[in-house]
Amino acid sequence: MQLAMFVVVSGLAGVLVAGLVIPLAGAIGVTTRAAIDSFESLPSVLPxxxxxxxxxxxxxxxxxxxxxxDENRKNVPLTEISRTMQKAIISIEDARFYEHGPLDLRGTMRALVRNQQAGGSIQQGGSSITQQYVKLVLFESATTQAEKDKVTDDTYERKLQELRYAVGLEEKHSKDEILEKYLNIVYFGASVYGVEAAAKHFFSTTAKKLNLIQSAMLAALVRDPNGLDPVKNWKPVITRRNLVLSRMHDLGYITAHHYNKYRKAGLWLKINETRRGxxxxxxxxxxxxxxxxxxxxxxxxxxxxxxxxxxxxxxxxxxxxxxxxxxxxxxxxxxxxxxxxxxxxxxxxxxxxxxxxxxxxxxxxxxxxxxxxxxxxxxxxxxxxxxxxxxxxxxxxxxxxxxxxxxxxxxxxxxxxxxxxxxxxxxxxxxxxxxxxxxxxxxxxxxxxxxxxxxxxxxxxxxxxxxxxxxxxxxxxxxxxxxxxxxxxxxxxxxxxxxxxxxxxxxxxxxxxxxxxxxxxxxxxxxxxxxxxxxxxxxxxxxxxxxxxxxxxxxxxxxxxxxxxxxxxxxxxxxxxxxxxxxxxxxxxxxxxxxxxxxxxxxxxxxxxxxxxxxxxxxxxxxxxxxxxxxxxxxxxxxxxxxxxxxxxxxxxxxxxxxxxxxxxxxxxxxxxxxxxxxxTHEVQIPNVLGDSAEEARELLEQAGFVVLLGEPVRAPWSKGGVARQSPVAGTLWARGNWVVINVSG
Known part of the structure; x- marks a missing residue:
């Protein structure tokens, strides 16, 4: 499979035109043609x-x-990301990003030779920003540990599929669109994803306002966000940051004066942690x-x-x-x-x-x-x-x-x-x-x-x-x-x-x-x-x-x-x-x-x-x-x-x-x-119910608009079984709806 991959990549060197894979001419053998046919049959649309x-x-x-x-991220358009940050990430991750197609042939061939020399194991990557973005999307979409392990599996089959996705991606999107997607998905450590959240976390600013020192440090973190910690262990971060500055100088993005000035600077951190929940x-x-x-x-x-x-x-x-x-x-x-x-x-x-x-x-x-x-x-x-x-x-x-x-x-x-x-x-x-x-x-x-x-x-x-x-x-x-x-x-x-x-x-x-x-x-x-x-x-x-x-x-x-x-x-x-x-x-x-x-x-x-x-x-x-x-x-x-x-x-x-x-x-x-x-207030006179039975008294009082409450029995032999007492007394002007208490003789 390693030899087949070598042949495919070699063949692709001459056939990657505007991101499209074109069948090789008759100069390439049947084995190569079969490999390319297999490549073209792979899924090309990246979910x-x-x-x-x-x-x-x-x-x-x-x-x-x-x-x-779950991931501290705020997506922003490329226009909201400083040009300095864009140049910094390109300088360290994919210097010829705007020049090559979905893969950087020079980087891929160089990595392939190194890996062949190491016995076929993956020792060096040559991935373009487009390829890196593909891998990050696949990892982000993985919902189980098995799916995550498959995405990170160091096999040529996996890299071939990623390359096919990269080809399809560059057919669909411009370089600027891909760079925007990449800068929004990439991990910077400290539970921070995307450049906008990183700018806020490390420097209390926005992606649009990132300066040279800030941009170079963030770009430095991308290669090893879990290993590089600017807060707890700043020296390796400065070393990597200075490498970014050096690459930017080599590519003409910054002058020698700026390189010599800023490589001696500190990290200028201003941590603003976005605590969740x-x-x-x-x-x-x-x-x-x-x-x-x-x-x-x-x-x-x-x-x-x-x-x-x-x-x-x-x-x-x-x-x-x-x-x-x-x-x-x-x-x-x-x-x-x-x-x-x-x-x-x-x-x-x-x-x-x-x-x-x-x-x-x-x-x-x-x-x-x-x-x-x-x-x-x-x-x-x-x-x-x-x-x-x-x-x-x-x-x-x-x-x-x-x-x-x-x-x-x-x-x-x-x-x-x-x-x-x-x-x-x-x-x-x-x-x-x-x-x-x-x-x-x-x-x-x-x-x-x-x-x-x-x-x-x-x-x-x-x-x-x-x-x-x-x-x-x-x-x-x-x-x-x-x-x-x-x-x-x-x-x-x-x-x-x-x-x-x-x-x-x-x-x-x-x-x-x-x-x-x-x-x-x-x-x-x-x-x-x-x-x-x-x-x-x-x-x-x-x-x-x-x-x-x-x-x-x-x-x-x-x-x-x-x-x-x-x-x-x-x-x-x-x-x-x-x-x-x-x-x-x-x-x-x-x-x-x-x-x-x-x-x-x-x-x-x-x-x-x-x-x-x-x-x-x-x-x-x-x-x-x-x-x-x-x-x-x-x-x-x-x-x-x-x-x-x-x-x-x-x-x-x-x-x-x-x-x-x-x-x-x-x-x-x-x-x-x-x-x-x-x-x-509707006041009427309370009728006299003394001597009446409890039922008769209740009926008469309710007809007059009062509510009747039966009180405790009282002693009154002269009215045994009848109402012996009423309160208020008969003749009192009393509002309708009021209670009248009657006590029956025991």
Whole structure:
């Protein structure tokens, strides 16, 4: 075979015209003709899949957030590569590149003779730049180790096929096009591929701005990129670099003066390493969430592996929603209240109403391993590398409030709000699929002062009265609040449906902070819900849009319902009730609405609130499993007592600091003033039902527009079996939709 190859190459010396193989004249024997016929029958079209190229993720201002790559490369046209760099690579790799065809005959013959003298083994290469490019493409296309070994196998059969590809390549492309392809595929070491990435890595510049010293060093690395290391062992690199300068001088590319001057110079390195992945991002948790969103999007590939490969090799431009101003404000606010090494954690999510764009995603624990660090993103669910969720506490009462307004219950409607309420055993509260009930009496107590045994929706909300909302939930049922919450975007950390149980209104579902911000943004947008969105668009290397999931905005609440919720929640912060739980969250220059949340054992505290421009949810929760109370724990350098561990005192200031920093002093547009029917008051006299049976009393009171609650039996022999007491008393002017309690004589 070695002799045949020698004959073929010898024959080709006279027949390579414009890159075409022409059959030899009769002077060449049959063996040579057969070899050439065999050569011409080889595949000639080189498969050239797109080169792997780095993808870049940008923040909401257009600044780079992260880079993803398997091979650090950015393809550029030849016009974006300095002429000096082009001359340097040609000088050392293929001095007669523009003069010969697909192979350099002189170099090939010289290498062939050397190899024959060495007993037929490959000792010296004579490959042209075109041939080198062919080999690099074949190696790049190899997907298994066996395929890679075949590409690098030192046999004449392999080199003959590469030569056939080279012939076909020069038939199809100009020399400049081939040089451009070569400079974009070649490896320079340090995980850097292509001259553009190499210019940035070694010299913090671009391929277009490479000077003589820089170009010569990069050209020097190509022959042995794994063996030459300009950072750790610079002397061999300078030796090879000077050889490049010498060749450039011999070819007339540089003068003797420049050669003598620059061969004495150092390497002039200015390393700018392009670190890959979210670990090296300024905002790693958000970055990782945005990446997970794309990895879960089937439009980017059939499997997660295919999608990751597309991201690492597709040269994508990924544009995200994160606002550095809001993100930094949220992080500062958390850090002022909670330390990374505390036994608790804090998280803040911020979402823009009307778009769903995620503006911030911050948490107290940093990204990574070790004390005060984690890879768990507490703002999102487990399917996005997140946690099991947080206890939202009374921030969930807002969904019951929305259900009441949606059902036409007036915000002036009053319900019993005793300090302690006992829901009778087996009482059924309707759900979407039946009813919830408890086999034992359910005892609920207030953690705040209702100020009155009977309060309306406004006071019940601003004072966060537990017994009031349990009674309201008994009236609305569980299906409507749960449906509103789900439609507004609420998600459990474990991905399961919301639990429709009696304590729903008290916040027993473990939900994600991001979904809480998303849901409250729905109220801010007057009932228009947009899915929380991290990525706005993805462009491929040709600047075409890659189809991805969109925010999917839709109206899930009538505007007047959302406006009614906003009107009530505004009074939590800026109302005139001295007992309001959110009074410390006044947001200067903005009309804000919000709701405090403290779970039953004070294991978690939170605050959810919004303006027309931004919604945010802040939470502080114990980091252990099972959860421990925050009472007595050291948080932010302080031992927290009973007065501190409330949604309005611990989580509220975090929310306020984040919102103030994100919004600044520029006022937000005012919310819309709500319209009827929720805010109209229709008062009628309560009919007298004393002495009537419970069924008769219920029917009469419901016809008058009231909701009837059956209280505990009382002793009244004069009315045995009939209504012995009603509250409020007969004749009282009372708003329709209010509760009237009747007690039957035992």
């Amino acid at each position: 050239e899949p797109p080169l792997p190229e780095s993808s870049v993720m940008f923040d909401g201002t257009g600044k780079k957030l992260a880079t993803f790559y 979210c670990f090296n991002s300024k905002y790693p948790f958000f970055c990782d969430y945005a990446l997970q969103v794309l990895l879960n999007d089937p439009s980017l590939g059939r499997t997660k592996r295919e999608r990751m490969k597309f991201i690492e090799e597709g040269g994508l431009a990924i544009y995200t929603t994160i606002d550095p101003k809001a993100q930094d404000a949220a992080q500062r606010s958390i850090d002022q209240q909670v330390r990374a090494t505390d036994a608790v954690f804090s998280a803040v999510s911020m979402v823009q109403p009307g778009t769903g764009y995620i503006k911030a995603m911050a948490q107290s624990r940093r990204y990574g391993e070790g004390r005060g660090k984690t890879y768990v993103n507490y703002n999102v669910g487990q399917n996005f590398n997140g946690g099991i969720g947080v206890q939202p506490g009374s921030t969930f009462k807002t969904f019951v409030l929305a259900a009441a307004i949606q059902q036409g219950i007036s915000v002036h409607a009053r319900l019993p709000s005793p300090q302690t309420l006992v829901v009778p055993a087996l009482e059924r509260i309707p759900t979407c699929r039946g009813a919830w009930r408890d086999d034992r009496p359910w005892r609920v107590s207030n953690s705040t002062d209702p100020g009155s045994p009977v309060v309306d929706l406004v006071r019940g909300t601003v004072r966060s009265v537990n017994t009031f909302f349990v009674n309201l939930e008994r009236q609305t049922g569980l299906c409507a609040p749960a449906t509103i919450a789900a439609n507004a975007g609420i998600k459990r950390g474990d991905g399961k449906p919301l639990k429709q149980v009696g304590s729903f209104t008290l916040g027993v579902n473990e939900v994600t902070p991001l979904s809480m911000a998303e849901a409250y943004a729905t109220f801010a947008a007057r009932g228009k819900h947009c899915n929380a969105t991290a990525v706005t668009k993805v462009l491929d290397r040709k600047l075409n849009r890659v189809p991805i999931r969109t925010p999917g905005c839709r109206q899930v609440l009538r505007p007047y319902v959302a406006d009614g919720v906003t009107s009530v929640l505004r009074q939590v912060i800026d109302g005139d009730d001295p007992g309001r739980t959110g009074r410390r969250m006044h947001l200067e220059g903005h009309q804000a609405a919000g709701k405090t949340g403290t779970n039953n054992e004070r294991q978690a505290v939170s605050f959810a609130g919004y303006t027309t421009e931004l919604a945010a949810y802040a939470v502080v929760q114990d980091a252990h499993t099972p959860l421990r109370t925050l009472l007595g724990q050291r948080i932010g350098g302080q031992r927290r007592g009973s007065n501190d561990v409330w949604g309005g005192r611990l989580a509220g200031p975090i929310w306020l600091g984040a919102m103030s920093g994100a919004l600044g002093l520029k006022p937000s547009p005012h919310p819309v003033t709500p319209v009827p029917p929720a805010f109209e």
